[in-house]
Amino acid sequence: EDQVTQSPEALRLQEGESSSLNCSYTVSGLRGLFWYRQDPGKGPEFLFTLYSAGEEKEKERLKATLTKKESFLHITAPKPEDSATYLCAVLTEYGNKLVFGAGTILRVKS
Amino acid sequence: DAGVTQSPTHLIKTRGQHVTLRCSPISGHKSVSWYQQVLGQGPQFIFQYYEKEERGRGNFPDRFSARQFPNYSSELNVNALLLGDSALYLCASSAGTNNEQYFGPGTRLTVT
Numbered sequence: 001e002d003q004v005t006q007s008p009e010a011l012r013l014q015e016g017e018s019s020s021l022n023c024s025y026t027v028s029g030l031r032g033l034f035w036y037r038q039d040p041g042k043g044p045e046f047l048f049t050l051y052s053a054g055e056e057k058e059k060e061r062l063k064a065t066l067t068k069k070e071s072f073l074h075i076t077a078p079k080p081e082d083s084a085t086y087l088c089a090v091l092t093e094y095g096n097k098l099v100f101g102a103g104t105i106l107r108v109k110s
Numbered sequence: 111d112a113g114v115t116q117s118p119t120h121l122i123k124t125r126g127q128h129v130t131l132r133c134s135p136i137s138g139h140k141s142v143s144w145y146q147q148v149l150g151q152g153p154q155f156i157f158q159y160y161e162k163e164e165r166g167r168g169n170f171p172d173r174f175s176a177r178q179f180p181n182y183s184s185e186l187n188v189n190a191l192l193l194g195d196s197a198l199y200l201c202a203s204s205a206g207t208n209n210e211q212y213f214g215p216g217t218r219l220t221v222t
Contacts (some may be wrong), residue, residue, distance in 0.1 A: 049210045
């Protein structure tokens with residue numbers, strides 16, 4: 001069965017304190033890995049798509065990387081407005097659905 | 111450009127009732143997917159439609175059904191509501207079945 005595990009469940013950072021979120025996956029053929037940001041009570045906001053091991057994408061303070069077994073979302077010098085839940089999802093070759101992890105709740109304090 | 115829109119925003123229903131949720135995709139997108147998200151968890155896949163045909167179904171009971179219209183908008187129907195159906199229902203649209211999916215704001219359903 002396809003599985004996506006995110007760690008840590010929650011992360012508290014001071015403003016400017018860089019860190020990384022992890023997404024490990026076990027899937028039967030990966031067609032794509034997606035990162036989303038979700039604010040409370042709202043729909044997920046698309047951030048990145050990664051398709052193959054070694055690929056990297058960047059957007060402002062965020063950088064996503066992909067290996068054959070996991071993905072990392074690196075946050076450099078975070079600000080309080082980066083506080084949100086970050087969701088990782090995979091698209092597998094045997095279905096047309098996204099399989100999501102439970103997310104990492106990030107809190108950045110000033 | 112307008113993003114994915116969903117209606118209604120919030121809904122309160124009683125056990126045993128029926129509910130219809132609506133979704134309009136981003137202009138030009140032909141695929142719509144539905145997800146259920148309960149508090150503290152990631153979204154769970156319910157259905158995907160592409161060009162008005164069902165392309166995927168998640169592990170949900172037959173009380174859940176959906177359809178896509180010629181203008182690519184979609185409806186999710188849930189019959190015989192249970193307390194456990196209380197959740198945020200999300201609609202996502204994409205250009206095709208393998209592309210990134212863009213989510214709407216969701217419909218918060220509360221079953222009492």
